[in-house]
Amino acid sequence: MRVMRDADETFLTLVRENEARLRKICRVYASDADAEKDLYQDILVQLWRALPSFEGSSRPGTWLYRVALNTALAQKRQRATRESATIDESNPIWRNPIPAPDESLESKQRLERLYAAIARLDDVDKAVVMMYLDEKSHREIAEVLGITESYVGVKLHRIRKEMTAWLAGEAA
Amino acid sequence: MAGGRSGMNLEDARREWQSQTTLENSRMSEAEMLELVKHSSSAFARTIARRDRRETIAAIVVMILFLPLLATGPWLARAGVLVVLGAFALIFTKLGAARRLEASERLDLSLAELLESERTKVNGQIRLLESVVSWYIIPPAAGAMLIVIGLEGLSWFTAGYALFALAISLWVYRLNQHAVRRELRPRRSELERLIHELKG
Numbered sequence: 495m496r497v498m499r500d501a502d503e504t505f506l507t508l509v510r511e512n513e514a515r516l517r518k519i520c521r522v523y524a525s526d527a528d529a530e531k532d533l534y535q536d537i538l539v540q541l542w543r544a545l546p547s548f549e550g551s552s553r554p555g556t557w558l559y560r561v562a563l564n565t566a567l568a569q570k571r572q573r574a575t576r577e578s579a580t581i582d583e584s585n586p587i588w589r590n591p592i593p594a595p596d597e598s599l600e601s602k603q604r605l606e607r608l609y610a611a612i613a614r615l616d617d618v619d620k621a622v623v624m625m626y627l628d629e630k631s632h633r634e635i636a637e638v639l640g641i642t643e644s645y646v647g648v649k650l651h652r653i654r655k656e657m658t659a660w661l662a663g664e665a666a
Numbered sequence: 667m668a669g670g671r672s673g674m675n676l677e678d679a680r681r682e683w684q685s686q687t688t689l690e691n692s693r694m695s696e697a698e699m700l701e702l703v704k705h706s707s708s709a710f711a712r713t714i715a716r717r718d719r720r721e722t723i724a725a726i727v728v729m730i731l732f733l734p735l736l737a738t739g740p741w742l743a744r745a746g747v748l749v750v751l752g753a754f755a756l757i758f759t760k761l762g763a764a765r766r767l768e769a770s771e772r773l774d775l776s777l778a779e780l781l782e783s784e785r786t787k788v789n790g791q792i793r794l795l796e797s798v799v800s801w802y803i804i805p806p807a808a809g810a811m812l813i814v815i816g817l818e819g820l821s822w823f824t825a826g827y828a829l830f831a832l833a834i835s836l837w838v839y840r841l842n843q844h845a846v847r848r849e850l851r852p853r854r855s856e857l858e859r860l861i862h863e864l865k866g
Contacts, residue, residue, distance in 0.1 A: 505703070506696050514687050535706070540773050542703045543710075547774045557774055564773040564780050571856050604674055604682050611679075618863040621777070627683035639864060640778025649866075654676055661674040 504549075505542055512558055515628065522612055522620050523566035525573075533569055540565045555630070559638045563621050570617070611660040615653065622649050623657065714769065721758065728754055735813065743816030749809030756801055764794055778864055785857045792850045798842045803835045 509516070516537055517530075524530035544561050551557040612620055618639070625635045632643045632650075639646070674682075729751070736747045767787055775783065814827050 502700055506700065509699070510696075518683070518686060535702075538699070538703050539706045539710075542707050544772070544774050547772070551774070560776060561773045563777060564775070567777070567860065568773070571853060601682065601685070604678070605686065607674060608679050608682055616863045617860060618777070627680050629680070629684075638776060640776030641864060645866070657679070658676055661676070661679060 501545055505545055516562055519562050519566055522624060523570060533566055536569055537562050537565045556634055556637045567617060611657055619653050623653050626650055740816045743813045746809045746812030746816055749812060750806055753805030753809055756805060760801055781857055781861050788850055788854045792846055795842045795846045803838055807831050807835055
């Protein structure tokens with residue numbers, strides 16, 4: 495019983511501390527708002543199922559990114575080979591956020607532009623740039639993706655150049 | 667894009683990215699969330715258990731149906747029963763191994779490890795379905811044919827049965843090849859695309 499409560503608490507803390515991050519991953523990889531909700535629910539279920547391996551994890555951030563990213567890409571692959579995805583319209587895990595009164599229109603537009611620029615990248619580069627924006631180190635990015643740190647550097651160099659051009663270009 | 671917007675560099679982008687927060691009013695209660703996640707997770711486990719139970723029951727039914735023939739039938743029919751039982755054992759073993767491999771998915775691996783492991787699984791599934799004639803179609807069909815010949819001899823009924831079995835076998839073969847073409851090969855291509863994106 496105590497073990498169960500510990501697992502519940504670990505899971506809830508994990509979700510509480512990373513909810514915004516998980517939603518960003520959903521927004522980047524989902525094709526529309528319904529798919530976003532579906533993916534969010536799927537990621538939570540997979541985090542719960544993978545929780546036993548979290549206990550031994552030395553880097554919780556890396557673990558979370560791995561599970562969330564792998565779930566997002568797996569769901570995308572499944573959708574690609576399915577005619578249509580099943581969306582739970584009444585999905586209660588996700589409630590649409592209500593904008594805060596002080597959220598500026600300009601900030602919203604800038605975010606839209608940022609997401610539009612990320613959407614132009616391929617699936618792996620999207621993951622790299624999300625972790626870069628989250629200020630993850632080259633080492634952490636390499637651990638999530640399973641590539642070398644120096645190759646992360648090469649990828650980031652190219653992605654930053656592309657993103658800079660796109661973000662500047664869209665402002666013109 | 668509308669004109670007149672100010673430019674954004676990557677440092678601005680970083681700030682915007684990190685400024686996104688989840689609003690309290692967009693969350694469901696933690697107790698509700700836990701219940702839903704646990705329910706979805708156990709529903710998955712129940713589905714697997716139900717499928718395993720159904721297959722065990724099917725195996726028992728096949729045994730019950732064929733065992734009397736094994737005790738009393740002509741020798742050719744008895745040999746056929748043995749072949750059918752052996753074929754079912756082979757099919758259950760092959761499918762069981764494939765499903766255990768499928769269920770062993772670990773999402774906490776690095777992306778590179780996961781993609782390689784999935785590609786190995788998909789290649790295994792493709793091989794399994796492409797060789798379906800040798801382990802899924804011919805063994806039970808041959809066993810059933812021996813039983814019919816043992817019971818009916820070489821007759822019009824036997825010839826009709828052979829044609830019927832051939833038609834069913836062709837249909838099963840085509841279904842499996844369709845699955846390879848429509849599902850597994852596209853999945854493998856998608857995995858290879860991702861591996862290429864990852865490793866350059």
